Amino acid sequence: MTEQRRVATWRDGAVTAVPAEQPVVTAFDLGLARGDGVFESVAVVDGGTPHLGAHLARLARSADRLALTDPGDGVWRALVATVLADWPAGVEGVCRLLLTRGLGQGAPPTALALLAPVPAEVLRQRSAGISVVTLGLGVPADFREQAPWLLGGAKTLSYAVNMAAQRHAHDLGADDVVLTSLEGQLLEGPTSTVVWAAGGALHTPPQETGILPGTTQARLFAAAERDGWPTRVRPGTVDDLHAADAVWLLSGVRGAAPVHTIDGVRRGDAGLSGRVRELLAR
Structure with missing residues (x-):
């Protein structure tokens, strides 16, 4: 519903806060015309954004890779505060921060913050798990x-290939x-980081493959290490996921969305998803 969407x-x-239905960019904005920009999606929990700092740091790195002028943390925090004003604490939201080259x-x-409730399908996948194709x-x-x-490693607005991959999966x-890479190494999801548990440790592919550094993966690995669960950053294959x-x-x-099916093959989670959720909630 419109009243549940906010824009600054x-x-x-x-x-400035603006009505959600009001146009906020010109048709000549290079973010619209060429996808020339970067963005972040920040979880809103209990009316706040507990992990905003990590997303702002990644946004700055992405902007630097595109030679974009970043208005700075102060502007982004003001934009977030504006859309979050009086947001119901019981409504889980997603706040998207967009930075484009503007008119060049x-x-x-152009810098925007958009806020909306988390879609029901996202909540379902979080609890029920997901099927994936490679x-x-x-x-x-x-x-x-x-x-x-x-x-x-940059989170750009040029997401046409990512969305096409998800449509193909659907x-x-x-x-x-x-x-996966040309030689079969694991990379990432179109909007996510791949993590697997094997040999008593958590694993994820290395960033040297050009994948986006995952803020949630970094939080999970830090919490797991503190909890005595070893972590590894290493190359992997689809066979590693099956095993x-x-x-x-x-x-x-x-x-953390548990993967219950890979390329049509069902699999379990050895009861580990609860531990992963608990670690991410800390």
Whole structure:
């Protein structure tokens, strides 16, 4: 519903709340015309954003990779505070921060905050788990690290391929995707980080493959290490996922979604999902 969606803009040095149905960017904005921008999706829990700092740090890194002018943490925090004003504490939300190149040619960037309730399907996947298919991204695992123009590790607005991969998964009757490299190494999901449990440890692919550094994965691994659960950053394959004790796709809003089916093959989680949720709740 419209009254549950909120928007705030940054213009001429001022942060302003605007009606959700009101246009806020020109048709000539390069974020719209070319996907030239970056974004973050921040979980809103109990009326606040407990993990905002990690997302702002990643947003700044993404902006730097695109040579975008970042208005700074102060502006972003003001935008978040504006859309969060009087937000019901019992409504879980997702706050999206968008930064585009604006009109370019020396014009200031466009900075927006959007707030809406978390979709019911996201909540369902978090609790019931998901089925995934594995799809090739078509690049060698080490290529994006050597090709900065491919923007590996940046969370950009150019998400057409990510969304096409998810639509293809839906056409196949699955919920989501695990992307792999040309030689079969695990990369990431279109909107998530891959984590699996095996040999008494948690594992995730290395960032040198050009994947986006996961803020939720980083929180989970830090909490797991404190709890005595070893963690490993290492290359993996689809066979590793099939052999694992448990597999999750992690993201800031969905949290840890247990993977119960991979390429049509059912699997369990060895009772580990509860522990993962508990660690992320700390």
